[in-house]
Amino acid sequence: MDAERQAGRRAWVPLTVGACVLLALCLTYVLGFGEGAKTLADRVALVMMVLAVLTLVVSLRRGTGAAAVEDGAALAGRLGQTVASVELLSRRVIGGDRVPVRVTFAFRRSAHARSATRPLVPNGTLDGLVVDYRAVRPRRLVITGEPGAGKSVLARAFVAEFNRSRAEAEPVPVLLPLGDWGRQELFHDWVVRHLVRDYGCTRAHAAQVMDLGLVLPVLDGLDELDEPGVPLPESRAQQVLDALTGHRSGFEPAPVVLTCRTGLYDVLEASGRPMLDSARVEIDPVEAHEAGRFLAMRRGAVHREGDWRPVLDELRARPQGVLAQSLSTPWRLVAMATAYEQIEDPGGLLGAASEQEVTDRMFVRFIPASVRAADEEARYSPERVHVWLHQLARQLDTGGGAGNTLVLPELARSSGALWARVLYAATVGLLTLVTLRAFLLDDVLGGTGWGFSLLVVGIAVLALLHLRPKGYRLILRSAMWLPPWRSPLWAVAAKATLTGRNRWGFVVSSALPALIMWRTLAPEQLGGMGDWTMVLATLPMLALCVGLLAGQVLDAAVVGPSGWPRGGALLALALLCPTAVLMSLSLRAGLGLDAYTFPLALFGVLYCALSGDTVMYLCWLLVHFRRVPFRLSRFLDWCHAAGLIRVTGGVYQFRHREFQEWLARHPVPLTCPTAPARNPATARTP
Structure with a gap:
């Protein structure tokens, strides 16, 4: 609890300082350098300014966790409800169409002495993973597998099932992508940041549930942290394992679940510095007979048996062939079923000479098939979808996201978004000059003018603080998701x-x-x-x-990642209403052009200070308006419905890292190889 109180005090300091500054400016207005507030209207305006300051401070105090003394079990229960509403296992991810891919796994012996005890009779199936995990002591588990083997699917299924059967004393499982964990950030602080950003918790409450050991981090993507060729001792992956080894709850190792590719974890384990006190499971490849069973039960194979029979025969006849090896992971198997289920002839895969060629042929058809499945009358053409997703994939590769995580409010702070930040700074500067113009051109500045000018400059400084790498928020982002x-x-x-x-x-x-x-x-x-x-x-x-x-x-994760732009838009409308009032008063008074631009510039600066993340995001969209759709969040929500993008907490991710990397390599759609002739009666018009 001491840590929570200290965190609350640290969060309260900038609010107190800001309140004192604003109240001092109000006092400057009252004194007026000898003029004072003489009329009743001036006194009413003063009271409104003071109450505005108090209202702002109270509202912000609510967002910084004033109720940190709330019962930890109640906080964990609310977090569990949020996780349950957003981390339900999407059946489309493991196949959809009522026929999921059967994912199995086996426990592996550790190469070191400090490993967790394993269940005597493991289930080894997707449905039994939680039971197996509860038998592990300490409760630390590493899930390994080949690329596309279903590690993320298994982790997401674990979160949904564990949360459904969670006892009150057990921690809440939370799926967290590892991509944005910085080298200088403590693991505790990183988890707290994600609970605030992705699940709508206040910072004090997030710190409280972490300190009480009521959060079970399910960490996805250890293998996606480093570029090839990074020395192992200097890698971020090794730093993560060292931090997790030291992550404790009291005197015991704290519970944690981690996913990683088999090859990398074998190297980390052989180095002598793996995550200690943990058990390890290895996901089995999808056997050819299981792939054939899955494809044969799909509605596409049932309705077009003649088209699918050569593929199913190939899987049965050559269980170690190119096609069977290419479909040995749940991700590729589902992608292949999606790409060829509607109108494409799957027989075109039989002539592929390598797994890469099979993958290319699948992905060429994957986006058009997903577009057809999402809309009867396509909202976006497959070509535009491909080009836009290519730009986003490149943005992630250049640091615009967290490796594979697309966070809309952070796009303008990426390494490749310099022009967006320049545009934002220029916008704030221009609005500030326009606001001060009415006073700077006066021969004599009265007390009211000086006080107002200082207030505008202070607001502009707060607006420019959003340019910092970690940003600056007068209003917590978690309170802006609608x-x-x-x-x-x-x-x-x-x-x-x-x-x-x-x-x-x-x-x-x-x-x-x-x-x-x-x-x-x-x-x-x-x-x-x-x-x-x-x-x-x-x-x-x-x-x-x-x-x-x-x-x-409402919790940010319940609303979804597209709720943040809506919150910024609603705040802008709330500020435009008094702007419209001032402009109409100026119109009635017959004032000049300056009287119209002044309120617009004033509320523009105020909006930048209150919601600078939104303005920076708009600047990023303006800079990239030819590369991505201006209504980016709407497009990404559509991609999520189409199965091209997945949502984790309050962020977007590509369906799979392999798909993201393929899109980054192909700026324009490839030409589909000519498929064998088919019976027109069985074809469906897209």
Whole structure:
């Protein structure tokens, strides 16, 4: 608990400093360098500014984990519910069509003395993995296999099944991609960061469940951390294993599950520095007879038996042939079934001379087949989908993601996004100059002008802090993820906002919109404008603020990775409402062009300070507008529905690393080899 209190204090320091600075600026306004706030309207404006500061601080305090003393079991239960809602094993990943691929595994003896005890009679199947894991002491497991063998599938299935049968005292399994673990970051801090980013936890609550040993990290992708040729002692993979060996819960090794390719882990184990106190399982290759069974039960083979019979006969006749070896992993087997199930003739694979040729022929047809399966009338053409996914694959290869993890808010901070950051800095600078122009051109700056100018400069500095490698957030990103506009999650969010302990935060956070309404509606004798027509302009802002507050009670992982741009868009609309009010007042007063540009620039700077990640993301899209769709999150959600992209927590990943690397090597779709002639009666028009 001491660590939680210290984390809470560290999070509270910048908020306290910011509140003191803003209150000092308010005091500058009051004093006015001798002028003071003389009128009632000025005093009402002052009260609104002070309450705005307090509302902002209280809202941010809610996001930094003020309730860190909450019961750990309750926190783990909520985390488990979130994981259960987003990490259910997608049957499409292991085959779909009611016929999954049978994944089996076997325990392997460790080459060192400090290994975990194994179950006496292991199940060795996908359904029995959790039972086997509970028999391991200590509960540390390494899942190894060849590329595409189903390590990620097995890990995802483990998370779903373990969470379904989890006892209250057991930790919550959380699937975490290892790609973005930095060399200088502690394992504890890295897991906490992912719980905040991917699962909507506050930082204090995430630290609490970690300190209590209520998180079971399921780490995917140890083999994807290093480039070829990196010396083993200097590799990130070796650093991860050293950190996991020292990861403890009390005096015992803490539970953990790790996936890695067989070849790399054999080398790490032979080096004498593997993950100690762990058991190891090896995923078996898919046998030719199992591949034939799976393909024969697919609806494509049932409906087009004549087309599929040569392929099935080849698998039975040559269980060690090129085709059987190419389909010896669940990933390739599912990709092949998807690519040829609808209209393509699978007989075209029989003439392949190597596994690479089989893979190329499958992947050429994989995207068009996935597009046809996703839409009756395709929203995107297969050619455009291929080109856009190629650009994203290249972005990940150059450091735009975490190796195989695509995090939308981090795209503008990647090594290849310099122009996006330059555009963002130029935007903030231009908006700041336009905002200050009304005061900089005056001959004499009064107290109000000086105070306002300092306030604008302070906001601009906060906006530029978003350029830091780790960013800077006045509003936690986990509080900005909103579901689709017609999603039933809105009803859940509204109920949670208006009931229980959340209602007090709702009341406090609604103070500023209510005061703006009062300022608009109240008669002039009470410091208001007494303008009923302006009420209609401010009502939308109140509704948008209520939507933002309701969205805060939803977990980021429940909403999905596309919820973050929606949160940024709703915040922009909430700021545009008072902007429209000020512009309409200027229009009624007959003021010049400066009166119109001033409120737009002011709220633009404020939006950059509150949601700089969103503005930087928009700058990245503008720089890459010819390479990727502008509505990138919508496109990625469509790709997820089509089976080309998978979602882990609050991030996107390609369906498989092999598919990502193939796309990175092929900027344009390859021409499909001519397939043998087929009976037109059995063909289906795409």
